[in-house]
Amino acid sequence: MAMTAVESPEVSVSGRKCPEARKIPRVSSLVQKVKKLSRQARDYRVIRTASLILAWFCMGLYVTIVGPTMIDLKDRIGVDYEEISRVLVSHTVGYFLATVTCGIFLDFQPKFAYGVLGSAFFLAGVGTAGTPFTTSLGGLGFLQHLAGWGHGFTDAAGTVVCARLWGDKASAPIHAMHAGYPIAAFIVPLIVIPFRLRTAQRQSTVLQPLLSPWKRLGDCLRYSGRTSACP
Secondary structure (H helix, E strand, C coil), rough: CCCCCCCCCEEECCCEEEEHHHCCCCHHHHHHHHHHHHHCCCHHHHHHHHHHHHHHHHHHHHHCCCCCCCHHHHHHCCCCHHHHHHHHCCCCHHHHHHHHHHHHHHHHCHCCCCCCHHHHHHHHHHHHHHHHCCHHHHHHHHHHHHHHHHHHHHHHHHHHHHHHHHHHHHHHHHHHCCCCCHHHHHHHHHHHHHHHHHHHHEEEEEEEHHHHHHHHHHHHHHHHHHHHHHH
């Protein structure tokens, strides 16, 4: 009877285990968790979440590529910076309208989230693919407005899909999904820089014969006191 009154050293008065009694996970338990990874990787939720991460990566590509290439778009259309900046406004307006519309629609009909994602990719693809070929500011603004609708649809519908897939455990998958966007935003300038350098070299090659007489004239005016300065 005296032994039953003695409290176990691993159990506190409240019935919980003491911190020093908590065991470190054994190697066998870690091996079992590693073996479960292959089965979890085939889980449809993991596959769809990976697809959403890829979708966010692509969204970061077509949204952020407008910034580094804005100088080329400005020169192609023949407008100044004030006018080309309206393109960003049209994209933002499309994004705002799409998120509000899609959010209200999916509150009542969440089962159509995958259909909304499909339409989002179509709109973003049309707006992005047509941007380099437009020759007017209005056409460029319209195409970027379409891309803004695709951006907003992807953002709203993708979040709904991820939340419905994981339920109460959706916090980490949603954060992983949104991590695809900044990764793409980091890569875009690295992709654009070689093309920008080629454009700058081509422009300097074309403009050099036109600027050479003016350069010689400037040298003459700068050294007007020296007759040998003018060839």
